[in-house]
Amino acid sequence: MQNVKKDATITEIGGATPSDEKTVKLGPFVNESKAEAKSAFKTLLESANIGSDCTWDQAMRAVVNDQRYGALKSLCERKQTFNEYLSQKKKLEAEERRVKQKKAREDFRIMLEASSQWQKVQDRLETEEICSRLEKLDHLEIFKEYIRDLESEEKEQRKLQMEEFRKAERKNCDEFRKLMEEHVSAGILNAKTNWRDYCIKIKDFAAYLAVSSNTSGSTAKDLFIDFMDDLEK
Structure with missing residues (x-):
């Protein structure tokens, strides 16, 4: 079903009185449904660049x-x-601001990667276009956030390195125990062997040198004593 509106007398803008009535000649407008009519009206508002802060009177005068x-x-x-329309426009404008702000923050962080000293960053603030898209307080806030992230990454890297280091030291201990087991099987090591004599025999073995390089945990002598205790049982 088609609704056709050819002429309209406009008396609804603001608080107009009968003497203020203004007759506007409108061309024919055809719409198939209420949804299409609302869509057409919103499209009209959009094409007239009606912003989310625009009043009803301002918008109507424009359209x-x-x-x-x-x-x-x-x-x-x-x-x-x-x-x-205003509600949708406000949400859209808020999302656009969020996206622009996010992009500006990302660009600023990229700039920080070239210099992690605040004084050097400040020297660039006056010339970098990306900085003009952020408030001055945001500069320092993002810089501090960036430094915190760097410190967090460094801390995580140190943690991973320490785990790898300890893993390597545990492996050194395991290899030294394996060496002692082989020497027991070969008759080189028995329950009566003392550490001094055994140390002289193995001082050039890779397993002994590796475990001796450990900076934490059991020493080669500690491992030897524990091994001998188990051997005597």
Whole structure:
């Protein structure tokens, strides 16, 4: 079903009195449904660059002479659709600001990668275009955040390195125990062997040299004593 509106007398802008009535000649506007009519009215508002902070009176003055103004029949429908448009516009503008702010922060962090000293960063703030997109307080905030991230990454790297280091030292201990087991099987080591004599025999063995390089945990002598205790049981 088609709704056709050819002429309209506009008396609904602001608080107009009968003497203020203004007759506007509108061209024919055809819409298939209420949804299409609302969509056409919102498109009209968008094409007129109606922002989220625009008032009803300001918006209507900007669009009243467009034939799409007649897409909706009543003042109530227009105001309801106008409010829906403002709500959607505010959400869209907020998202656009968020995306721009995120991009600006990312660009600023990239710049920080070239210099992690605040004084050097400050020297670049006046000339870098990306800095103009952020508030001055944001510069320091992002810089501090960047430094915290760097410190966190360094801490995590040190943790991983320490885990690898300890893993290597445990492996050295295991290899030394394996060497002693082989020497027991070969008759080189028995329950009566003392550490001094055994140390002289193995001083050039890779397993002994490796475990002797450990900076934490059991020493080669500690491992020998524990091994001998188990051997005597």
